[in-house]
Amino acid sequence: MQAKTLIRAEGLTKQYGTQTVVHDVSFDIEHGEILGLVGESGSGKSTVARMLLKLIEPTSGAVHFDGIDVLHAPTSELRHLRRRMQIVFQDPYAALNPRMRVRQILAEPFHIHKQALHGAELEAKLIDLLDEVQLGHSALSRYPHEFSGGQRQRINIARALALRPEFLVLDEPVSALDVSVGAQIINLLRDLQKAHGLTCLFISHSMPLVRYLCDRVAVMQRGSIVEMGEAVSLCENPQQPYTQALIAATPEFSVK
Numbered sequence: 743m744q745a746k747t748l749i750r751a752e753g754l755t756k757q758y759g760t761q762t763v764v765h766d767v768s769f770d771i772e773h774g775e776i777l778g779l780v781g782e783s784g785s786g787k788s789t790v791a792r793m794l795l796k797l798i799e800p801t802s803g804a805v806h807f808d809g810i811d812v813l814h815a816p817t818s819e820l821r822h823l824r825r826r827m828q829i830v831f832q833d834p835y836a837a838l839n840p841r842m843r844v845r846q847i848l849a850e851p852f853h854i855h856k857q858a859l860h861g862a863e864l865e866a867k868l869i870d871l872l873d874e875v876q877l878g879h880s881a882l883s884r885y886p887h888e889f890s891g892g893q894r895q896r897i898n899i900a901r902a903l904a905l906r907p908e909f910l911v912l913d914e915p916v917s918a919l920d921v922s923v924g925a926q927i928i929n930l931l932r933d934l935q936k937a938h939g940l941t942c943l944f945i946s947h948s949m950p951l952v953r954y955l956c957d958r959v960a961v962m963q964r965g966s967i968v969e970m971g972e973a974v975s976l977c978e979n980p981q982q983p984y985t986q987a988l989i990a991a992t993p994e995f996s997v998k
């Protein structure tokens with residue numbers, strides 16, 4: 743298959759007052775590729791992700807999604823784009839409305855995007871989503887607090903997949919979970935990514951995790967990308983002292 747760029751970030755910069763928290767960040771993500779974005783806390787990873795999705799406005803720079811200028815897209819086009827790009831946040835507790843049953847949580851994206859699905863048709867979609875994240879169908883009538891952290895993250899992933907996005911931002915999706923539960927979620931994400939040919943930006947503190955999951959990796963330090971390359975070779979032969987320190991700081995990732 744010919745590699746083709748789905749997402750292009752060019753010179754993304756974000757300032758808050760006099761502080762520049764992201765400086766001149768550029769990268770491409772090919773169709774079906776997982777790009778890892780690593781760096782210590784506060785290095786600007788989430789800010790980059792939010793600019794890609796236009797959840798926050800960059801101070802300068804450009805984002806193209808499938809050739810469309812995201813930052814200047816008219817509202818109607820942006821609405822359509824939002825179906826194609828989704829995000830899974832770090833904290834599976836905060837991301838789910840505690841007053842909604844899982845049925846409502848999973849049905850919400852269809853309502854927001856005015857997809858007229860009702861009755862048996864909607865129910866079948868919701869059941870498919872639960873199957874995809876390997877949750878039992880009885881989940882539909884339960885509330886988020888009735889689930890473990892890993893199960894809640896599965897619900898978040900199911901919701902993100904509801905509208906069949908092409909691009910998924912995974913913002914530290916397992917950092918709030920136990921290691922073994924996190925490993926199961928990582929494997930689920932890897933399987934879903936392969937099954938749907940998803941393009942992903944995977945944000946993490948962990949170089950071993952990025953090496954396991956990602957095709958390429960960009961390393962961020964204080965708002966800038968300091969090193970970028972193929973994940974395995976970058977982890978085996980890091981050029982920057984900062985990358986070397988990141989690798990030394992994180993324990994091996996194991997799926998066992």
Ligand SMILES: Nc1ncnc2c1ncn2[C@@H]1O[C@H](COP(=O)(O)OP(=O)(O)OP(=O)(O)O)[C@@H](O)[C@H]1O
Pocket residue numbers: 758763781782783784785786787788789790
């Ligand atoms: N709304 C805001 N106003 C001012 N400063 C902000 C705002 N949002 C983020 N920042 C600052 O921008 C910097 C980068 O934050 P960001 O959340 O992007 O980092 P991160 O690498 O994702 O960190 P973490 O790994 O802890 O999530 C931090 O210093 C943060 O305090």
